[in-house]
Amino acid sequence: MTMISAHDLTLSAGQRTLVQGLDWAARAGECWSIIGRNGAGKSTLLRTLAGLQPAAAGMVQIGGRALNDWPLEELARQRAFLAQSRHDAFAYTVIESVLSARHPYHAGRYWEGSDDQQIAMTSLAAMEVDDLAARDVRTLSGGERQRVAIAALLAQQTPLLLLDEPANALDLAHQVSTMGLLARLCREQGKTVVMIGHDLNLASRISSHCLLLMGDGRWQAGAVADTMQPALLGDYLGHPIDMLEHGGRRIFIPKESSA
Amino acid sequence: MHASALPVQSHRRRATLIVGAMLAFAAATLLFAGMTGSIRVPLADVPEALRQLATGRPDSLSASLIDLRASRALVAFATGGALALAGLMMQALLRNPLADPYILGVSTGASVGALLAMLLMASALTIDAAALAGAVGVALLLYVLARRDMRSGQAAEGGAAMLLLTGVIVSALCGSLVTLMLSIAPEGRLRSMVFWLIGDLSGAPLRLAPWLVLAGALLFAMKHARAMNVVALHAEAAVTLGVRVGALRKGLFFVSALLTASAVTSAGAIGFVGLIVPHACRFAFGPDHRVLIPATILSGGAFLVLCDTLARTIVAPQQLPVGAITAMIGAPVFLYQLHRLRK
Numbered sequence: 161m162t163m164i165s166a167h168d169l170t171l172s173a174g175q176r177t178l179v180q181g182l183d184w185a186a187r188a189g190e191c192w193s194i195i196g197r198n199g200a201g202k203s204t205l206l207r208t209l210a211g212l213q214p215a216a217a218g219m220v221q222i223g224g225r226a227l228n229d230w231p232l233e234e235l236a237r238q239r240a241f242l243a244q245s246r247h248d249a250f251a252y253t254v255i256e257s258v259l260s261a262r263h264p265y266h267a268g269r270y271w272e273g274s275d276d277q278q279i280a281m282t283s284l285a286a287m288e289v290d291d292l293a294a295r296d297v298r299t300l301s302g303g304e305r306q307r308v309a310i311a312a313l314l315a316q317q318t319p320l321l322l323l324d325e326p327a328n329a330l331d332l333a334h335q336v337s338t339m340g341l342l343a344r345l346c347r348e349q350g351k352t353v354v355m356i357g358h359d360l361n362l363a364s365r366i367s368s369h370c371l372l373l374m375g376d377g378r379w380q381a382g383a384v385a386d387t388m389q390p391a392l393l394g395d396y397l398g399h400p401i402d403m404l405e406h407g408g409r410r411i412f413i414p415k416e417s418s419a
Numbered sequence: 420m421h422a423s424a425l426p427v428q429s430h431r432r433r434a435t436l437i438v439g440a441m442l443a444f445a446a447a448t449l450l451f452a453g454m455t456g457s458i459r460v461p462l463a464d465v466p467e468a469l470r471q472l473a474t475g476r477p478d479s480l481s482a483s484l485i486d487l488r489a490s491r492a493l494v495a496f497a498t499g500g501a502l503a504l505a506g507l508m509m510q511a512l513l514r515n516p517l518a519d520p521y522i523l524g525v526s527t528g529a530s531v532g533a534l535l536a537m538l539l540m541a542s543a544l545t546i547d548a549a550a551l552a553g554a555v556g557v558a559l560l561l562y563v564l565a566r567r568d569m570r571s572g573q574a575a576e577g578g579a580a581m582l583l584l585t586g587v588i589v590s591a592l593c594g595s596l597v598t599l600m601l602s603i604a605p606e607g608r609l610r611s612m613v614f615w616l617i618g619d620l621s622g623a624p625l626r627l628a629p630w631l632v633l634a635g636a637l638l639f640a641m642k643h644a645r646a647m648n649v650v651a652l653h654a655e656a657a658v659t660l661g662v663r664v665g666a667l668r669k670g671l672f673f674v675s676a677l678l679t680a681s682a683v684t685s686a687g688a689i690g691f692v693g694l695i696v697p698h699a700c701r702f703a704f705g706p707d708h709r710v711l712i713p714a715t716i717l718s719g720g721a722f723l724v725l726c727d728t729l730a731r732t733i734v735a736p737q738q739l740p741v742g743a744i745t746a747m748i749g750a751p752v753f754l755y756q757l758h759r760l761r762k
Contacts, residue, residue: 210659236661243656249514250651250706263649264661270645270709271431316660 161188162224163320163352164209164239169218170377171204178204180377182218186369188319191346192354193363193370197398200375202356203244203324209354210241210322222320236264239320240313244328246305248298254308255280255293261312283314286341288334302329310338321345323355327362335359339366360401360412364388372396388412434710441717445496448721452492452728453485457735460484490625495727495741496720497629498620498686499696503719504636505678506693507700507711511647512671513583514654516701517756519694520679522583524590526690528557529683530616531593534600537612547684554680557589562672564589615687620727620741624685632681633716636674640712643667647708689723689742691749696722698756
């Protein structure tokens with residue numbers, strides 16, 4: 161079943177065309193990584209897929225229905241979005257910030273129910289931040305804040321997750337566990353994950369598919385086995401890349417420049 | 420212990436408790452204002468005076484005094500409540516705890532209108548209408564200038580900074596117009612103009628309109644309290660949680676402009692209430708707007724009633740403008756806030 165698709169989608173920034181004529185679809189249970197160098201339009205694409213900004217041309221469909229045809233609240237029960245960065249102006253507690261992700265389930269109600277509280281606590285526990293529930297979000301470290309934000313994403317309980325650099329600010333252990341959690345959500349619950357990441361090794365381990373962006377309109381999409389090839393990656397990332405096999409895993413390392 | 424660590428049912432109970440306590444406190448300040456003055460009303464006379472007031476025949480001296488002072492206190496209450504709610508809305512809109520309708524120049528716009536009317540020796544009613552026109556005029560101007568940022572909701576941080584800067588500049592422009600008018604005003608009218616500028620409740624009549632505006636704004640705010648939380652937390656990404664961010668921002672902007680205009684029109688330019696009161700409430704009750712909205716209105720009202728009582732008794736028989744009192748409390752609080760934010 162196709163969860164999200166782009167049809168002849170064109171994105172531009174100023175005069176520059178970032179993505180040209182993207183025809184792409186992600187099905188239930190697939191985990192996509194978007195890879196490209198800085199300024200290649202990864203975040204622009206993700207924000208367009210989330211409905212946060214309009215495309216220059218073409219359209220995005222979620223569940224076979226164009227983004228603009230969805231009522232916002234209903235759409236918010238289909239897809240969740242993790243922004244690249246956040247700025248906390250007020251002293252909300254961790255649990256309040258996660259409970260706010262239950263907003264699309266509460267048309268017209270003033271207070272949350274105890275089931276929401278339950279879901280929020282389960283999500284916090286999944287990200288190993290349940291002990292921070294009563295803390296002011298402004299007092300958290302960068303990595304803790306990121307995990308709380310991902311917990312909020314989980315509490316939204318959507319079949320489609322769009323994440324802009326979820327591994328950002330996480331320590332090594334939590335990078336691995338968070339990525340593992342996302343992969344499990346796809347495999348076991350049939351969710352669709354589309355995320356941006358810079359770590360090729362993490363991406364190749366957990367992703368089923370990969371979307372490469374060149375930043376001049378060119379793009380390439382497909383299964384990890386086809387797209388995560390050293391020559392192709394080197395081309396798209398602008399630096400030659402070597403691939404090693406180690407314990408049945410593929411390890412990507414940038415080649416040292418000979419100079 | 421913070422509210423959110425408690426089970427859900429107690430959220431509701433806690434909110435009811437806070438609002439109930441604030442209601443009782445507000446009623447107490449109104450009574451206190453009624454009793455306090457050059458002639459004190461003894462506590463023993465209060466029940467009989469209230470009974471006479473309730474039946475509509477204030478015969479005793481105590482009843483007349485309470486009637487007189489309480490109606491002034493009620494004007495102060497509606498004004499304070501409106502200013503505090505306007506401030507709270509602006510802060511949620513701009514995601515900045517330092518935002519205040521005064522900073523955005525809405526009240527300075529009202530001052531320009533009112534002073535122009537005073538300069539032309541217009542009637543009291545025309546002065547009010549001119550103040551309202553000035554406030555709405557500045558709100559519209561701000562809205563047109565910052566419309567693109569508000570509508571797209573894209574660069575939320577940049578958009579908010581843009582609106583704040585635009586407000587400061589518009590405010591400076593209105594300020595210079597005020598100075599211009601003061602410098603060419605004839606001697607005889609200068610005193611009333613200056614008093615109007617710093618805020619004065621002594622001449623303000625008790626009217627229905629400010630209460631209607633306040634009630635309408637309260638309904639609007641309560642209806643969108645959840646969405647205000649989501650926007651305060653997630654900024655533009657609130658769209659992905661089902662909030663119509665653009666429409667909500669427009670609504671908050673206009674309702675808070677209307678509240679400011681209504682407050683300024685009935686009592687002149689009283690500053691800092693919209694800044695201190697939401698800040699104090701957030702400190703005491705947490706940032707959840709579902710509790711903050713009613714609590715802010717009640718404490719804003721009570722705060723201005725107390726300030727006004729202070730203003731008319733501190734150097735009695737002379738009366739101070741209440742705006743001087745609020746500014747003396749408000750400016751240090753603003754500086755303290757700013758200092759804490761920068762850390």
